[in-house]
Amino acid sequence: MDKTSDRIQRSINWILYFAIVFVLSHMLGIGITLTKGILHELVVVASAAIIAKYILFNPISLYFASVAAVFGSLIANRYFKDALIGLYSWLIGLSDNIINNIMGRENILTDYQLPFIFILAFMISILTASVVFKGKSILILLPHNLFAYIMYWYSFRNEALWLLAAFLVLFLMLLSSRAFIPGKRESFLNLNSSTDGQLLRFRTGTKYSVLIVVIALLLPKTDRHMKFPWLEARVNETFPFVEDLRSTGEGSRSVGEAGGFDFSVTGFQSDGSRLGGPVKQRSDQVMTVKSSRSLYLRGNIKQIYTGESWEAITEPSNIYRLGDDISGVEENSKDLFYDRVEAVVTFRDFSSTTLFSPLLPEKLNSFQSKAFVRGRNGYLVIPGGLYDGESYYLSALVPKPYGIALANGSNKTLEELDDIEIYLSLPRSITQRTFELTNSIIEGMESPYEKAAAIEEYLRTSYTYRLDVGQVPEGVEFVDYFLFEGKEGYCTYYASAMAVMLRIADIPSLYVEGFTARGPADDGVYSVTYNNAHSWVEAFIEPVGWMTFEPTPALPLPLRLEDYSPDEYGTTDPNMPGSFGRDPDDMGMPGEPVTEDSEGDLDITNADFIFIFILSAAVILLAVLPGKLILGLMRYQRRKRSIESMEAQDKIIHYYDDIVDMLGILGYPSLSGETHSDHAKRIAYKFNDINGAGILKISDAFVKAKYGDIEPDHDMIKTSLKFLHTLEDKARKDLGKPKFLYLKYIKGIKNKGR
Template sequence: MRKSVAVQPTRVDAAIEQARAWTMRTLRSLFPRPARRRLRFRGGWFALPIYVLLVLIYPLSLQQAEWVRAADHFTWLAILGVITGVLVGNTRMSTTRAILLGGVLGAIAIVIATSMATEGNAILREKLVKLAINVNNWLTQVLAGESASDPTAFILFLGATTWSSAFVGTFALQRTGRPWDMLLFVGFCLIVNVSMALTNLLADLVVFSLASLVLLVRLHIVLLQDRWQRYNIVPSGEMDWRLLRGGLTWALVLVIMAFFTPRVGAAEVLGRAYNVFESPYHSVEAEWQRFFAGVSGPSKMRGVSFTESFRLGQSPNLSDRVVMTVDAASGHFWRAMTYDFYTGGSWRNTETDRVDKVAVPALGRERFDATFEINVQQPGGLLFVANEPVKVNIPAQFQTGADRTYSTGMRAMRGGQASEKYTVTSFVSVADKAVLRRGPTGYSDYIKQKYLQLPSTLPQRVKDLAHRIAKDETNNYDMAEAIESYLRTTYHYAPQVKAAPPGRDPVDYFLFDLKEDFCEYFSASMTVMLRELGIPARVVEGYTTGTLDPNTGKYVVKELDAHAWVEAYFPTFGWIEFEPTPSQAPFLRIDSDLTGGATLPGDERGIDDPDNPRVARDESEGLGRSDLDPGLESASSDLDEPFDPKPMLGVLLIIALLMLGAWTRFQMRFRGQRPIDAAWGKARLLAAYAGYHPHPAQTSYEYAAMLGDAVPDAKTAILDIAESRVRDRYTPVGATADDEARAISAWRRLARTLMSLVPARLVSFVARIKS
């Protein structure tokens, strides 16, 4: 037989083995294994589901808000973050290394989960490549100052907040026993989401508040138990349940008080704080909308708050409340803010210099005075004006750019005066069509730079459509009127706003797919096409005329009258208004080429004047108003809707789960005890639920006699348990197996009797509360 010859390792093999051993030692020193005996969740099994619920409320709330389509993976990220936090928190790893490890694992989990959540049947590698390309495109658009329409970066951001709140909170709880890291982090994220989402998510905040208070109570009980154990204090078996029950009661009381306590004082303090941080907030909001213009979820924070930017596709969330009354000789559109920069998803006002006066050209304009009485506080001291303002009777400044011949907004120097009464003098256009057709077309470099700007991502077919509509026109005014007429006759107005799909330009989506929507889509589309034709234009937001009150002679303007329209720039004449939305009548202008006469200033109003029979605006077609009666519509839908048993089944399932949880908790309280002690403890506790509480000085037989007299059907069973307990405790030999079996059998009989009394006890308790 041959002898086996030992193979001597080469130098390369030895070096590889040394490197492997060094790597393993380094990894063990950096990331030591968690000790199995320490691997537990602080708070016990009872606190674990409460904690998981708290962590999952935020990702579930994100799904309900419907910011993005791919949101299901947020829940799995939160669960994975909790598991990782428990494992890392129970190791001997330093805090710095633990946070570093959590960040690395979180980044990997977020990227993989986001890639897998994207639509399509591609393999993971292809999805990761697509994810990298989307992030690169997002960075390119953001750095170029354009609107980033791809939602991938926003999905990654939401995933990062979900993972961070779950991992950091769990790690802090495991390492220090402090739950506040998680509560503050998740609570802040949840409040932001609930505040910004159009969907009513107040229930999420209520559940979070209740669960937070219950968790704090449970962790306090655990702290007390540790202290009792150190001092060899043996509490009664029901002590932890009593503390928890008291904590639950007070938690519910605090939440109810928070909802029903008057909040006048808090509202005043918060109002002052908002006024201080209002300008920085709007600046951050504008950049946020530019960064994440591809987010499809609507926001209810905007309302009718005219800020320095707005994103197309947002629901305005308007109400029927009166914003202001206007005392003027005739009606007009009341301008709030204009917007010059189109990012590809939103509009921004970049001309924010503030000056004391502007030199508005008077050619083709007449003086117009209007007195505004404001009922709703306006952010930033914003003032409403008609067309081009020139002065106001309160200290104010004009918002403008390098060209001082016009303004983009007007603001009171003392913000409170913008919410009171003021009078504005404006120059409104009275130029007729013939004059505008023959006007000069030489624009300054500044006007062309500001008001011919278009994003590089604008689809070519939008540009082609603009040229096709205006191909037969020879001057700028007729081109603008052709675009206006095309939008009014080809598309339809709809009060329900629909956001463009991720990655789509909203103007392109409206012109070629949607073909009906809100006034902001109409004004944005006309402005973009005018700029493509070389005509400087801007989007204007404010209010329509409102409704003339015959008793006071004033115009009553409501939130529903909020509107967006277009102004085109004509040299020497300034900004001229156009109305592309079919729900409003177009601005009336005399065409002297047809009439053969000169333009009279009094005839050229371009406004909604009730005394002028040539102007007819349908006051019922205000912004956000539906053509159908909402009461009739909802009644019809209620009659046609079939009965859905799912809600009732859901309620029954919840009740069953609650009963199962209560019974499980009841049984677990006596785990580890001997059968007779467990039977005696269960009997006393269930009898207390039925309304028969034991007295501390009663002996076993005295308590059994008391309960037997009160509930005759339970007399035999409770006496059997009492005799077994006395024999077990006070006889030298203790209880026998027969005694244990007798006590268990008696407990089962007693449980059936006492359980029949609990519902009546609950009914009487509810009756006392009502009385």
Template sequence: MVKLVLNRKLAKNLLYSLIVFSLAYLFGMPIGIKLNIFSQLLMVTLISTLVSFFILNPLSIYFLIFLTFISTIIVSRFFPSCMKVFIEKTTHLFSNIYYHIRDLKVIAPENRLPFWGILIILLSIYTGMIILKNRKTTFLLPLYIGGFLYYWYLYYDQAYWMMALFLFLFLILLGLERYFKEINGIKFKNNIDFEKLYNLWSKTTLKYGIIIVMLSLIIPKSSYSIHWPWLENRIESFFPGIINLRSTNTQSKKYIKAGLFDFSKTGFQKESSRLGGPVVLDNTLVMTIYGEGPFYLRGNIKHMYTGYSWVKVQNIKESFKLGEDFSKIPLEIKKRYFNSTSIKITYESFASQTLFSPYKGYIVNFEDNAHNIEVDYDGELFFPPGVYSKESYKLEVLTPLNYNSLIDLGIDEKRENLPNLSLYLQIPEDKITAETVELVKEIVKDKETDLEKALALEDYLRNNYNYNLEVKEVPINQEFIHHFLFESKEGYCTYFATALAIMLRIEGIPTRYVEGYLAHESIDKGIYQVKNSHAHAWVEAFIEPIGWMTLDPTPAYPPIDRTNTSPAIETETMERLPEDFDVLDKSLWVNLEISRGEINGDLKESKIQNNTSKNRWYKHIKNLPTILMSLILFAMTMKLITRYLKIKIKNARVKKLPNKERVIYLYDEIVRLAGLMGCSQESGETHYEYANRLHYNYNLFTAEKDIREITGIFVRNKYGNFPTTNEDVIELERYKDTIAARIKRHIGIKDYYYGIYFKRN
């Protein structure tokens, strides 16, 4: 029987750790955990085992807090610099987590593993309280099944297999609990070989669990579900957007006709005819990109600004065959000023006639060779038949050399040679305010070249305005740029790009307002996933003497380094980045927003001020861990003392009660002691049934008188009309003391006193 109990504990602990792993593995995917699956399994097992120890030995938490308290005092006293570093890192971690939850900010690389560890601890506590404390196993289903479905709808296909693993483990866990519930109900166990029965049960449960899960996995599935328009419309009217969840059918040729890209459909703009307003992020997977990124994927170029929106001026498109070079750039110019790269784009839950491409795509290849592509004079690409879900095309792209290299090679592009120049310099002069013009003149007053002016304006927007998706609607009577620059001073990409495009035009620099996607989420080396939440707007400016250049004034992303020559930039960047910095890693981008003013001057003074403020801040909170630990220890100590005094006072009062009430109280105490063994009286169970169950399952409850005789004394005195004798009281007191001593030895002193003083009802 002892061996059977050990097998049960081992099986439950193993199931517990694997169940936690099934969901914890998915937690790590969007965070960006780089450990392989075996390292993740090892980490989850270690953390869940540690959590299970504290769940099963709750009094040890008290000693852990006490040791932490003492350690905090010692470290604060003798190693203050270490405590300062610890506080700063901890504050940074929880601040990062807070803004990740509130604003969907990315988790910094140094915080990914600790954040994942915190999630594992929370998941282990919830799971352990159910499995290890013998709560209803079905309580696992809402969290786990909900979690698997959530990640699956976010296009993490691993959720499908993790859910299969969970269901397999869940079936085994259900069988295990049912088995032990049945054998606990058997009254006469002397002639039963429980070890043989347990082995038979375990083999049967494993076989049926494997068969059930395997059948569910191998049943044929198809992405082409039954199409019932009336029912789908009814469902959509009650639950908007539910039809499109994890569905690519709606973007296939069977159901829709592809149209041109519309930025307002991404969630970043409520109306195509009016800029601004709050954003509702849409995580629908749009496309997968294969190539060395990140990429600014052009989808729509607009030319004329009205004061509250951008308007596209339609222009003549030329038709080219697939595989044909449509750049019209001589070969020697390509070799001199450009590098050529290849990328592949696969549309996911998306369909469009627009072919997304970085600037200067020049060859397109597509499986459908029966049609031509169309190209306008801004280099926008169109495929009239449309590209649908799961269809791909390949692009050859010309990437210009960096600014200094182009200057050294003698490039000399002039804006007066630009076709439709007036279109790129258009300004609604009756809408743009004098304050906006004066601000532009002030920012560029000491700048001479187009590049210096462009970078100065880009820097100004990055360093003086906040990125925020939850902005209010722009008042109807206010011009969009003026409202952004002088009143709200916050917004997202359309705000920053619109402001920069017009500010450059005020200085006579031609610009194009570009809408599309920014592919910067690398899921593997050279593979990027693009979602609607990655929709973006930026500016292309004609900078003499090199031609069109991409500018991005939105502070949520790093400025584009076009020179690669400034030692100050290289030095400062190396000081800010970790040794394993990956430029493709989006979570590091927000840390790269280094203003050129800071690089070129006043950097030392800024650092001194930052250090001073940090030291002042540290002085205020350096004792915070000690204070918190002291409060927790004080609260737990007061709880222990309060419970102890309550029990002593109650016992003193009970001794003054009549014998009958004392017998009832003592029997209730015996039942509570049995509860420490995990054998509480069940609902609907009579006193004698309960006594028989204790007698046949636990030898602990057999003393000079066994539990059945003690129960007889209790029932006779509580429900009978006989007077309660002193001998009855003495018998129950003696039995209670004997059982208490035995249970203390059996479950251990820590669990015994925890049950008496902390869990006692």
């Protein structure tokens, strides 16, 4: 292959390599709801791909990088101890977050998303680079790629279909560019073709690759399938999880009548009559929400706490026609105190008579009904329900951040609140220590907002967010158990505790269950799954009215802007929430760190421990590789002396073995089933700068000595040794001295083809 053709092939390989790595990494990024943006993702994946390819071809660089890191840590421990402790803390947090994510306990936190994507992309890159650049069988790429796309597709990630199509196009392009012949790796590595022919082959392969996948996507499809009851019964009996795969049809009209939303179906409550218990996570898609911003979508609004559950009062209720304004807010107040948000909600494999909406619904429309019911506190019901694939449009008034509402003159009072006793009611089971704890948190505070924010902050920072918790013991008051005994839980625990503590502080509160539409939005469309189920608190705060509070540390705080001033922020336009930093309900912003039980955590502030740990790592690193190098050199010298003492016939055999090993290091090993003579003929032209016919003569002498018992002459022994030394010099020059020493004396590459 001439230099131009070689350059073109390398460029094609790099393009295909990066594209394959990026497509799968992007799919995994969607899976963890990566929120950093496509540009950041491209930079991170490209960096991982370049580093992985370099390490694959220069494995010894890992050693030098490790040594540099250890000595850098020693220096940092001496002069920049605080920064080093901060780095260790971050690394421990990253590893804990990844482990907890794998265990299903929490999502990847925003601060750790890009490092996590880098790790995933690096692992993908190592395997992909070995295929693209080292000539491994491209079939290696199929299992893990196809598994990932299919898994995400059955987890209701619709992007998986298109990313799978992109991967298949790239895979077919790689196949055509490789001119793949099983077992003939060298036919790719040493392909000798003209530049024009190479480009023509690549263009043709690309066209056919795209054409094949496009035709497959355009072929008619149907949800109807052939039914084999006996086979379905056998499969479901043997593999029961199959019934839970995509397109379950549980939300279709043919299954049964829709009912009201029940939080227990989400997996975040094992028993509808009792709060708490272990979470059974479900990644099935529930709905898509097309909206300009992330939203809290209220399903159930509950007012009465019993000590072990929450109950809803839906009365009084009124029937409205579609399109009616049900907000009850005067027009001149809407722009001052609210942001109007419009959304289209489409159910996916889900049915319900409950309509999910932000805090203050304004108008509703749907083709499936002519009217709807509005209950207490904005609880919405559509007669007959909505089913899989059916949508409704809504506009809602989302309260502006607290500081803006104050600046714009909000003056709501508790006197305006009907049935205030409902929102302050508490059961007799509330314990004295719950009262005492609440009063200690709000001691000295005057305004309702200060008290509510203090309770919210206390819960976010004092308890452990955890999904795998046990059931609350029978007969034990739920909030008391969370605050003083269990001290860990998920949204249900935090929201219940805050709603109760607010009532103790004489602040009306509601316990709300529903979903959050958050994470990356594809063209403004949020994918909402059962894992997005959530419960939170709404409190009536004078003088702004009902506000959303988020005591659960796994989610970020809503934007409040307590110290807002129009002069400071440079705008007085009440319709520009974006002017104030971020979406008031932006669920993509980082929340409080989510940590597990601190028992057994590494004490990273112990400087002596850190120093001893780094020093031990340094000793190990410095000893391992040099030790292996010294042992390799000793073995080589012993073998060299042993060969020098042999007869000429044995010498030529051992020299030839070393020559073939060195050819393997240079990238020209013998192929499976290939004879020594065939190997020599195939690669002889590559070494014209050495001695074009040298390898042919040496191979012939080796065959005669080993199989014909013919002793070579002295000149042939000298020629073989000189040829071996020349190959070593070439390898040292082409690969670099560190890599050459690593391959020859440490890794000890042997030709596997003979």
